[in-house]
Amino acid sequence: MTSFTTKYIEIQGVEQTFKTRKGPFRALQNINLTVAKGEFVALIGHSGCGKSTLLNLIAGLTTPTEGSLLCANREIAGPGPERAVVFQNHSLLPWLTCFENVYLAVERVFSATENKAQLKARTDAALAMVGLSAAAQKRPGEISGGMKQRVGIARALSMEPKVLLLDEPFGALDALTRAKLQDELLQIVATTQSTVVMVTHDVDEAVLLSDRIVMMTNGPSATIGEVLQVELPRPRSRVALAEDIRYLGYRKAVIDFLYTRQGHVEKAA
Amino acid sequence: MVSAVFHNPLEAAPAARGGDKPKARDAGPAPLAATHNMTNTSTTPPAAQAAAPAMPARAPWDASFLWLAVLPPLLGLGLLALVWELVFMGTGGSIPSPKDTLLQAAQIFSDPFYSKGPNDQGVGWNVLSSLKRVAMGFGMAAVVGIPVGFMIGRFNFLSRMFNPLISLLRPVSPLAWLPIGLLVFKGANPAAIWTIFICSIWPMIINTAVGVQRVPQDYMNVARVLNLSEWKIVTKILFPAVLPYMLTGVRLAVGTAWLVIVAAEMLTGGVGIGFWVWDEWNNLNVKNIIIAIFVIGIVGLVLEFALIKLATAFTFEEVKN
Numbered sequence: 001m002t003s004f005t006t007k008y009i010e011i012q013g014v015e016q017t018f019k020t021r022k023g024p025f026r027a028l029q030n031i032n033l034t035v036a037k038g039e040f041v042a043l044i045g046h047s048g049c050g051k052s053t054l055l056n057l058i059a060g061l062t063t064p065t066e067g068s069l070l071c072a073n074r075e076i077a078g079p080g081p082e083r084a085v086v087f088q089n090h091s092l093l094p095w096l097t098c099f100e101n102v103y104l105a106v107e108r109v110f111s112a113t114e115n116k117a118q119l120k121a122r123t124d125a126a127l128a129m130v131g132l133s134a135a136a137q138k139r140p141g142e143i144s145g146g147m148k149q150r151v152g153i154a155r156a157l158s159m160e161p162k163v164l165l166l167d168e169p170f171g172a173l174d175a176l177t178r179a180k181l182q183d184e185l186l187q188i189v190a191t192t193q194s195t196v197v198m199v200t201h202d203v204d205e206a207v208l209l210s211d212r213i214v215m216m217t218n219g220p221s222a223t224i225g226e227v228l229q230v231e232l233p234r235p236r237s238r239v240a241l242a243e244d245i246r247y248l249g250y251r252k253a254v255i256d257f258l259y260t261r262q263g264h265v266e267k268a269a
Numbered sequence: 270m271v272s273a274v275f276h277n278p279l280e281a282a283p284a285a286r287g288g289d290k291p292k293a294r295d296a297g298p299a300p301l302a303a304t305h306n307m308t309n310t311s312t313t314p315p316a317a318q319a320a321a322p323a324m325p326a327r328a329p330w331d332a333s334f335l336w337l338a339v340l341p342p343l344l345g346l347g348l349l350a351l352v353w354e355l356v357f358m359g360t361g362g363s364i365p366s367p368k369d370t371l372l373q374a375a376q377i378f379s380d381p382f383y384s385k386g387p388n389d390q391g392v393g394w395n396v397l398s399s400l401k402r403v404a405m406g407f408g409m410a411a412v413v414g415i416p417v418g419f420m421i422g423r424f425n426f427l428s429r430m431f432n433p434l435i436s437l438l439r440p441v442s443p444l445a446w447l448p449i450g451l452l453v454f455k456g457a458n459p460a461a462i463w464t465i466f467i468c469s470i471w472p473m474i475i476n477t478a479v480g481v482q483r484v485p486q487d488y489m490n491v492a493r494v495l496n497l498s499e500w501k502i503v504t505k506i507l508f509p510a511v512l513p514y515m516l517t518g519v520r521l522a523v524g525t526a527w528l529v530i531v532a533a534e535m536l537t538g539g540v541g542i543g544f545w546v547w548d549e550w551n552n553l554n555v556k557n558i559i560i561a562i563f564v565i566g567i568v569g570l571v572l573e574f575a576l577i578k579l580a581t582a583f584t585f586e587e588v589k590n
Contacts, residue, residue: 061490079493091487095509104505108495159495 008195009035009058009163014067016053026221027053031067033214033224035163040189040196042206044254045216045225046262051199052088052167054216058197059085059165071163081109084156088168090148092140098151099136102126102158109159126158127151129188146177153185157192164189166198170205182208183238190235203258207250208236215257226257365556373556374563390540392560396568399534399541402458403526406465410522414473415515421474422481422511435474443468443529447536457537464533469522476521480514481507509583516580523576527569542568 014031017024027050035041043051056062057069060079069076071083079085084105092101103123110119127136130150140148149169156164169185170178182205189196189209200206206213210230217225230250232241241247350367357366365373381393421428446467450460484507492502534543542565549557 059494061493079490080496081494083494085490085494087487087490089487091491093488093491093506093509096505104497104501105495108497108501 006037007034008037008039008072009033009197010068010070011054011058012068012070014054014057014064014069016050016057016062017065027219028057028223029221030223033227035195035197037195038193039212040210041198042210042213043197043199043216044201044203044206044213044258045222046218046258047201049216049219050222051201051216055085055165055167055197055199058163059083061085081105081159082162083165084159084161084163085165085167086149086152086156086169088171090140090145090152092148092151092155094140097137097139098127098132098143098154099123101140101151102155105155106158122158126154129157130154130184144177146173146181149173149181150184153181153188157188157194162195164194164196166196168199168201171201178202178205179238185209186234186236203251203254206254207232207247208238208241213250213254215254215262218262225262228253363555365559370556370559374560377557377560392542392545392564395540395542395545396564398539399530399543400568402461402534402541403465403523403530406462407469407522407526409462410466410469410473411519414470414518414522415477418474418477418515418518419481419507419511422478423507428478428482431474435471439471439475443525444532444536447533451537457539461530461533461537461539461541464529465526468525468529472521472525473515473518476514476518477511480511483514484510513580513584516576516583520573520576520580523572524569527565527572531565 011031011033014028015026016028017026019025031054033041043054045051053062057064058071058076060076060083063077076083092098093104096104103119106119106122106126110122114122124133124136127133130153132147132150132154135143135147135151140151143151149172153169170181173181186209188194196210198206198209207230213228213230214224215226215228216222228250232244232246232250353364353367357364377392381391383391384394417431421431443464447460447464450463451457454460454463488506488510492506497505530541531543531546534541535547538544538547542561546558546561549555549561
């Protein structure tokens with residue numbers, strides 16, 4: 001088990017308030033979290049607890065009302081290719097082929113230093129990594145939901161980002177496809193040693209994939225309730241872990257947090 | 270069930286052609302196969318496939334095609350002819366009969382491009398000069414309207430600035446602008462083009478602006494995460510996303526323009542299908558007026574159809590949903 005000591009992403013005292021017609025709405029408050037280089041962190045919580053809001057803050061798509069976010073000791077001022085996002089609904093451009101969708105990202109990041117052949121090779125490599133070389137010339141409308149999500153992951157990885165941000169990447173997929181993509185993601189992350197922050201509402205997904213699970217309390221004014229260190233050896237196998245006593249223990253801990261302790265808050269609200 | 274009954278004789282016919290053995294086997298399951306085919310036209314029913322591989326799989330599909338796609342429109346046209354014939358008989362011949370009109374049409378279309386001076390030209394020339402006016406007025410409206418629509422859609426300030434103007438001017442009948450056109454351009458032809466310009470520009474501005482405002486936030490987030498340049502945003506995201514809306518605007522504009530040109534030409538004169546209608550009214554040649562109505566309808570139909578085809582080609586699945 002590798003230990004993560006270096007601070008890579010630092011979130012300090014972050015608060016996020018949205019202006020609504022009914023007055024200000026405080027979505028997040030007092031968020032403090034550090035993510036080490038190469039670490040896989042899952043954000044889990046009930047819907048509406050601000051998981052995605054936190055991810056958008058790390059992505060730089062929104063700016064916090066208070067507090068600060070640092071990535072590699074530099075303030076996160078806006079979105080950028082070094083923090084690639086895989087969106088929940090894949091967000092591929094439907095008028096471009098899979099190749100062109102990935103190429104758009106590759107071109108943006110590497111066109112200053114590399115020639116066209118190299119950019120094409122990078123695009124092909126990214127598509128090959130997610131097993132979609134054959135579908136490169138197809139449009140998103142012509143491929144399945146799982147394949148679209150894989151193209152989204154290929155697009156994110158092709159930029160060689162410092163941080164990979166996944167916003168419920170497999171939420172819209174069926175259980176079998178989801179399991180397959182989770183396994184693929186495990187392999188890819190093992191190869192690329194990426195730093196990953198993933199939003200999920202799937203307990204098994206969180207335990208299977210991550211080094212740490214950040215459990216969030218219910219909104220409004222959501223904050224980090226508990227952080228669970230997942231010390232399962234890698235590479236992890238879904239089948240072997242299914243009966244692993246530690247795996248079941250972690251699973252129980254997360255379920256306990258979500259349904260026993262945070263379940264009550266939702267009833268009261 | 271009506272189509273199932275309709276299927277049966279046709280289903281049996283190719284089977285008979287297929288030979289003696291398949292015929293004997295097909296006689297039993299034929300009605301079943303016919304009903305089966307109603308729900309699943311793309312695949313051959315397993316029974317038919319096994320029994321007669323040579324049997325054309327399209328036969329039952331053709332039958333339903335005939336039933337739904339050919340017969341009802343023909344009946345509709347037949348109804349029109351019937352009503353027309355009744356009107357002809359009821360008005361004692363002041364409205365010409367379909368048959369006489371058809372004969373007259375055959376004569377007119379035998380020589381559509383003759384020219385005997387400015388007031389007596391073939392129907393082809395009249396349609397072409399109307400289309401030319403529409404194309405010019407409409408083209409100018411597109412050149413002005415689409416960029417304006419983009420700007421209004423992209424910048425909230427401009428949207429708020431122009432919305433009252435558009436709301437005020439859009440409901441005005443384009444023909445009300447004809448005198449202004451005559452005054453400013455001092456000619457019938459430019460005034461007609463000006464009228465077309467005015468009536469075409471609103472749908473294009475509004476649809477383009479709405480299209481820009483409705484570009485999914487997800488696509489814009491992609492642009493922000495990838496840090497795309499403004500040029501890439503416009504060419505790779507905004508333009509393709511707005512194109513279907515824009516083409517809807519173009520289609521509405523062309524439709525309105527074709528409606529308006531007839532009226533404008535009646536007022537301005539010259540050569541054109543609208544003028545032709547008015548001229549034939551002055552000659553009390555009702556047959557030609559009816560022919561003109563059909564010509565106007567068919568040209569409008571063709572324009573509409575072509576633009577719908579164009580719009581479908583540029584609309585991608587995600588946008589359609």
